[in-house]
Amino acid sequence: xxxxxxxxxxxxxxxxxxxxxxxxxxxxxxxxxxxxxxxxxxxxxxxxxxxxxxxxxxxxxxxxxxxxxxxxxxxxxxxxxxxxxxxxxxxxxxxxxxxxxxxxxxxxxxxxxxxxxxxxxxxxxxxxxxxxxxxxxxxxxxxxxxxxxxxxxxxxxxxxxxxxxxxxxxxxxxxxxxxxxxxxxxxxxxxxxxxxxxxxxxxxxxxxxxxxxxxxxxxxxxxxxxxxxxxxxxxxxxxxxxxxxxxxxxxxxxxxxxxxxxx
Amino acid sequence: xxxxxxxxxxxxxxxxxxxxxxxxxxxxxxxxxxxxxxxxxxxxxxxxxxxxxxxxxxxxxxxxxxxxxxxxxxxxxxxxxxxxxxxxxxxxxxxxxxxxxxxxxxxxxxxxxxxxxxxxxxxxxxxxxxxxxxxxxxxxxxxxxxxxxxxxxxxxxxxxxxxxxxx
Numbered sequence: 001x002x003x004x005x006x007x008x009x010x011x012x013x014x015x016x017x018x019x020x021x022x023x024x025x026x027x028x029x030x031x032x033x034x035x036x037x038x039x040x041x042x043x044x045x046x047x048x049x050x051x052x053x054x055x056x057x058x059x060x061x062x063x064x065x066x067x068x069x070x071x072x073x074x075x076x077x078x079x080x081x082x083x084x085x086x087x088x089x090x091x092x093x094x095x096x097x098x099x100x101x102x103x104x105x106x107x108x109x110x111x112x113x114x115x116x117x118x119x120x121x122x123x124x125x126x127x128x129x130x131x132x133x134x135x136x137x138x139x140x141x142x143x144x145x146x147x148x149x150x151x152x153x154x155x156x157x158x159x160x161x162x163x164x165x166x167x168x169x170x171x172x173x174x175x176x177x178x179x180x181x182x183x184x185x186x187x188x189x190x191x192x193x194x195x196x197x198x199x200x201x202x203x204x205x206x207x208x209x210x211x212x213x214x215x216x217x218x219x220x221x222x223x224x225x226x227x228x229x230x231x232x233x234x235x236x237x238x239x240x241x242x243x244x245x246x247x248x249x250x251x252x253x254x255x256x257x258x259x260x261x262x263x
Numbered sequence: 264x265x266x267x268x269x270x271x272x273x274x275x276x277x278x279x280x281x282x283x284x285x286x287x288x289x290x291x292x293x294x295x296x297x298x299x300x301x302x303x304x305x306x307x308x309x310x311x312x313x314x315x316x317x318x319x320x321x322x323x324x325x326x327x328x329x330x331x332x333x334x335x336x337x338x339x340x341x342x343x344x345x346x347x348x349x350x351x352x353x354x355x356x357x358x359x360x361x362x363x364x365x366x367x368x369x370x371x372x373x374x375x376x377x378x379x380x381x382x383x384x385x386x387x388x389x390x391x392x393x394x395x396x397x398x399x400x401x402x403x404x405x406x407x408x409x410x411x412x413x414x415x416x417x418x419x420x421x422x423x424x425x426x427x428x429x430x
Contacts (some may be wrong), residue, residue: 039329073331075353075378075385081415083381135377136355161355167331168354204416221330 023241025050025058031068031231031247034198038224038252041077041217043104043196044068046170048233048245050189057113059237060185061174065160066193069229070167071221074159074195075137078216079103080129081202084140089154094126094142100202100215103127106193108143110186112179120189121145123153127195133158141172141193151186153177165230170195176238185238224251310429315407317341317363317425321349323418333418339363342428343370349422353378353413357387368398370428374409385413393428403430 032045046066052058068074084097094102106125111118123145130138137159145151157172177186197217203210228248236242321335328334332352339347345365352358357376362369376389391409395401407426414420 071330071332071352073353075355076331076333076415076418078416080381081383129381131381132379135379137378138381159355219330221332223329 021241023059023235023237023239023243025052025237025241025243027233027235027243027245029231029233029245029247031229031249033220033229033249034194034196036220036229036249036252038220038254039222040220041197042220043194043198044072044074044218045192045194045196046231046233047192048190048235050187050235057111057118057184058187058189059239059241060176060187061235062176062238063234063236063242064172064174064191065169065232065234066172067162067166067169067230067232067234069225069231070165072167072229073219074168077103077196077218079195079197079200079218080137080139081215082129083131083138084128085131086140086154089128089140089142093144093152094128097128099200101129102200103129103139104193104195105199106141106191108188108192109190110145110177111189112149112186113184114180119148121147121149121151123151125191125193127193130156136160139170141191149179151177165225166232227251310402312427312429313342315342315405315424315426315428317343317423319347319349319363319420319422319424321347321420321422323420328418333420335418335420345369347422349420351420357389357413359409361391362396365400368396368400370396370400370403370430376409376411378413383415385415387411387413391424391426393426396430400430403428405429 028049030047033042035042050058080101080103082098082100084101088096104127108123108125110121123143126142128140128142130140132138139157141155141157143153155172155174157170160169160171162169174188179186197215200215201212202215203212228250230248232244232246234244317339318341319337319339321337324334324336331354332350334350336348339345343363343365345363347363349359349361357378359374362371370393372391372393374389374391376387379386388410391407393403393405396403405426405428407424409424411420411422
């Protein structure tokens with residue numbers, strides 16, 4: 001009996017140490033750089049979609065890691081000059097944050113299985129700078145759904161290092177989202193996020209007056225890696241499985257001679 | 264604006280003072296020692312050990328910067344006053360290669376720091392390693408602290424370094 005128990009524990013230990021299983025869900029990633037001109041400011045766009053076999057609802061997400069190309073400067077983008085506290089977000093939403101804390105926008109689609117049917121909801125996403133966590137540049141993806149269910153959700157994220165050819169990663173930690181009583185957790189099936197100055201206006205004080213300006217944006221380096229700018233997305237699911245996808249943004253055509261550098 | 268603090272490396276008190284004096288004497292002595300197996304004698308010199316504290320005010324050079332790499336240049340004051348250039352890659356962490364042009368040569372090295380703060384001014388703290396140089400600092404090496412502040416709007420930096428340099 002004791003031997004059998006030890007064997008069972010050993011088997012469980014081995015299972016724990018084994019690499020996570022490949023998910024049955026499939027992941028599709030699209031990435032964009034707007035504009036995609038070397039040595040200039042840009043907005044990075046990520047768009048990933050998850051589908052489950054047979055048109056079912058995917059397992060809820062527990063981790064999302066979006067890797068972006070090397071030498072791309074999110075931290076030196078001039079975005080997120082202020083931080084928005086969790087309390088402000090909770091009480092007033094992203095509109096309560098200072099404009100200088102906003103770093104981007106996006107949208108999300110979630111699915112909730114209710115009985116035999118699937119309720120699908122679209123939500124707006126605001127990406128705001130959060131206070132540094134564990135000595136890391138922190139962000140919050142604030143999701144605001146209004147119909148059919150009013151739901152506000154803060155997804156914490158950290159900017160982490162990544163091995164070449166990537167320059168870093170945005171690691172999002174989605175919490176499990178309860179839906180209706182007895183119903184499974186909400187599943188995120190699509191997330192579009194754009195980090196950059198598009199749609200953003202900041203303010204600075206000049207001679208005692210508040211002056212509006214558009215923040216710089218994410219800087220592209222002066223050369224493009226062979227084959228294009230690499231991006232990947234890796235997601236983990238509640239059932240312990242994981243999957244990943246990659247995408248490349250083609251290198252831009254060389255700018256005409258005599259063109260002015262960074263604006 | 265800039266502080267120069269030269270202290271004996273190691274502990275304090277009489278022992279440290281004595282050690283400092285011995286190092287200073289050793290530092291100016293040069294000797295010739297035959298090396299076993301070598302045909303010609305090798306000229307050697309005892310390394311100097313100096314505790315350093317420097318502050319540099321660096322300005323962003325847009326024309327030499329690219330993507331997440333910020334090229335910074337300015338002047339350093341303190342133990343090793345001179346011109347300083349640093350190429351800093353700022354991602355989730357800050358890594359930098361730097362050169363300080365001082366009297367009698369230059370000192371090269373690299374640094375790595377964690378980035379703190381959430382506002383316009385981002386502070387960073389970590390370590391640096393001196394890996395060589397030119398002139399009288401050709402064999403410079405040492406370790407130390409690397410701290411500073413980055414203005415995320417202008418990308419100008421103030422950098423403070425402390426540590427021990429052997430050369």
